[in-house]
Amino acid sequence: MNKELHDSEYKLFRDFLEQQCGIVLGDNKQYLVKSRLGPLMLRFNLASLSDLVSKTLSPFERQLRSAVIDAMTTNETLWFRDTYPYELLKKQILPELEKDHRTVKIWSAASSSGQEPYSIAMTGLEYQQLKPSAFSLGVQILGTDISNAMLEHCQRGEYDGLALSRGLSPERRSKFFEDSGNGMMRVKDPIRKNVSFRHLNLLDSYTLLGKFDIIFCRNVLIYFSPEVKAKIIRQFAQALNPRGYLFLGASESLSSINTDFEMIRCNPGIIYRRKT
Numbered sequence: 344m345n346k347e348l349h350d351s352e353y354k355l356f357r358d359f360l361e362q363q364c365g366i367v368l369g370d371n372k373q374y375l376v377k378s379r380l381g382p383l384m385l386r387f388n389l390a391s392l393s394d395l396v397s398k399t400l401s402p403f404e405r406q407l408r409s410a411v412i413d414a415m416t417t418n419e420t421l422w423f424r425d426t427y428p429y430e431l432l433k434k435q436i437l438p439e440l441e442k443d444h445r446t447v448k449i450w451s452a453a454s455s456s457g458q459e460p461y462s463i464a465m466t467g468l469e470y471q472q473l474k475p476s477a478f479s480l481g482v483q484i485l486g487t488d489i490s491n492a493m494l495e496h497c498q499r500g501e502y503d504g505l506a507l508s509r510g511l512s513p514e515r516r517s518k519f520f521e522d523s524g525n526g527m528m529r530v531k532d533p534i535r536k537n538v539s540f541r542h543l544n545l546l547d548s549y550t551l552l553g554k555f556d557i558i559f560c561r562n563v564l565i566y567f568s569p570e571v572k573a574k575i576i577r578q579f580a581q582a583l584n585p586r587g588y589l590f591l592g593a594s595e596s597l598s599s600i601n602t603d604f605e606m607i608r609c610n611p612g613i614i615y616r617r618k619t
Contacts, residue, residue, distance in 0.1 A: 454486030
């Protein structure tokens with residue numbers, strides 16, 4: 344199989360990926376395209392990466408297009424990534440929202456293989472176990488992603504030993520997971536019932552999702568152009584209730600992008616709150 348890609352073909356593919364999902368590939372990322380798309384050559388019986396890219400550009404190759412987008416947008420993740428967002432959630436934000444006596448709605452805007460939304464749900468349940476009277480109307484978490492394959496994985500809620508070893512303590516593994524009988528561990532029902540998943544391209548409208556108290560979109564915006572990033576942040580502001588919170592990745596910032604949010608410095612970490 345030939346994994347070589349001419350510069351002109353790479354440029355066409357870059358343009359396609361940015362148009363379809365906003366992701367911007369640099370001039371030196373051909374290795375990433377080769378490693379991510381290589382397995383699809385065998386799956387779709389294609390002799391070269393050039394053939395695969397050519398067919399991907401055709402609007403009639405829907406199955407291949409979907410598989411390519413899945414491959415290029417799937418990012419590695421882990422449980423309770425960076426720790427501090429979940430500590431802030433438990434110690435600062437949930438106590439604040441508890442005073443409103445209503446359902447709390449949280450959106451994980453790029454749920455990947457599910458670790459983030461399930462980690463949020465575990466944090467919420469831990470808080471409720473400490474304060475049994477809190478959130479009698481529930482905490483609802485929505486996970487969205489552009490990858491249908493990842494969403495199917497999320498909905499199954501099953502993980503192997505390697506995935507579970509990345510950021511999950513033995514105590515939480517024992518408390519929140521059960522043996523699914525096939526060498527995998529499944530998220531227990533008390534967590535699963537609080538989390539739902541649906542397909543969403545962040546370039547599209549968020550109107551039908553409703554309003555949220557908290558949005559997690561961590562380590563995602565770094566892949567977008569400044570223009571697309573600004574558009575997404577504007578839409579996040581519209582999707583948040585007044586004084587709602589936005590969590591970004593540790594290396595991401597809203598400075599000079601948007602004035603709808605105020606930055607709150609925590610120790611450690613930074614969160615953003617929608618201005619009233």
